Amino acid sequence: MNSMLRLEQVSVRYGPVRAVTDLDLRAGEGEVIALLGPNGAGKSSTIGAINGLVPASGRISLGGRDISSLAVEARIAGGIAVAPEGRRIFVNLTVAENLRLGAALRRDPAGIRADTERYLALFPVLGERSNQPAGTLSGGEQQMLAIARAMMSRPKVLLLDEPSLGLAPMIVTRIFDFIGQLKSEGLTVILVEQNAAQAMRVADQVCVLVSGRISYRGTPADLAGTDVMKLYLGGAA
Numbered sequence: 021m022n023s024m025l026r027l028e029q030v031s032v033r034y035g036p037v038r039a040v041t042d043l044d045l046r047a048g049e050g051e052v053i054a055l056l057g058p059n060g061a062g063k064s065s066t067i068g069a070i071n072g073l074v075p076a077s078g079r080i081s082l083g084g085r086d087i088s089s090l091a092v093e094a095r096i097a098g099g100i101a102v103a104p105e106g107r108r109i110f111v112n113l114t115v116a117e118n119l120r121l122g123a124a125l126r127r128d129p130a131g132i133r134a135d136t137e138r139y140l141a142l143f144p145v146l147g148e149r150s151n152q153p154a155g156t157l158s159g160g161e162q163q164m165l166a167i168a169r170a171m172m173s174r175p176k177v178l179l180l181d182e183p184s185l186g187l188a189p190m191i192v193t194r195i196f197d198f199i200g201q202l203k204s205e206g207l208t209v210i211l212v213e214q215n216a217a218q219a220m221r222v223a224d225q226v227c228v229l230v231s232g233r234i235s236y237r238g239t240p241a242d243l244a245g246t247d248v249m250k251l252y253l254g255g256a257a
């Protein structure tokens with residue numbers, strides 16, 4: 021299968037700390053890869069390595085093109101978007117302004133308007149409050165905004181770092197339904213999650229990262245009921 025995103029021997033170090041070591045990962049078009057693992061396993065460092073915020077060694081390619089030496093902006097323009105851990109929306113800007121920032125590198129005003137309308141309609145609560153400061157949204161609504169903002173750059177690959185963190189189960193289900201919808205439209209997703217059960221609902225492949233290395237790789241069906249679940253993921257399958 022052709023890989024939309026491919027990581028070969030990717031490593032991340034912070035001084036003496038080896039956060040990620042020789043990571044190999046492949047994601048095809050329309051595939052969702054769940055990256056699971058305990059705190060400090062190197063999940064966010066992997067996301068940072070892919071979008072260019074965190075210096076890394078090894079090779080990262082997007083649609084067959086080596087992007088390892090590109091700056092963050094060039095990777096966004098190339099088709100990589102991230103909804104980061106902790107959401108990082110701009111609380112003093114309005115919902116609509118946050119969305120526009122996601123499209124900052126685009127030069128097609130009509131397309132930007134159409135996409136803005138699309139996401140405001142998809143998440144009616146964002147539509148109703150498009151002119152209010154994003155800081156007035158609830159945690160779940162802010163997460164929806166963070167994902168919609170990332171989608172505004174029209175990515176080929178979406179990196180999601182713990183989208184369910186701190187959210188009520190009903191909201192989590194809605195967010196994962198949305199991820200499933202994006203996948204069906206052909207988007208490739210790298211999904212970092214602590215909520216293994218929800219992640220496995222949408223994932224094609226599951227990678228369990230422990231101390232910066234993949235300790236398990238398989239389909240959600242392979243993983244269910246194995247010791248991996250008990251050892252690293254709180255046992256819930």
Ligand SMILES: Nc1ncnc2c1ncn2[C@@H]1O[C@H](COP(=O)(O)OP(=O)(O)OP(=O)(O)O)[C@@H](O)[C@H]1O
Pocket residue numbers: 034037038039057058059060061062063064065066105
């Ligand atoms: N900027 C940094 N400087 C030094 N060490 C760091 C830095 N960022 C992360 N680390 C270390 O790298 C390791 C991996 O961290 P990372 O944030 O990638 O883990 P994670 O899997 O995302 O964890 P969590 O589930 O808690 O978000 C940890 O030991 C962490 O302390």
Ligand SMILES: [Mg+2]
Pocket residue numbers: 063064065105181
């Ligand atoms: Mg993290």
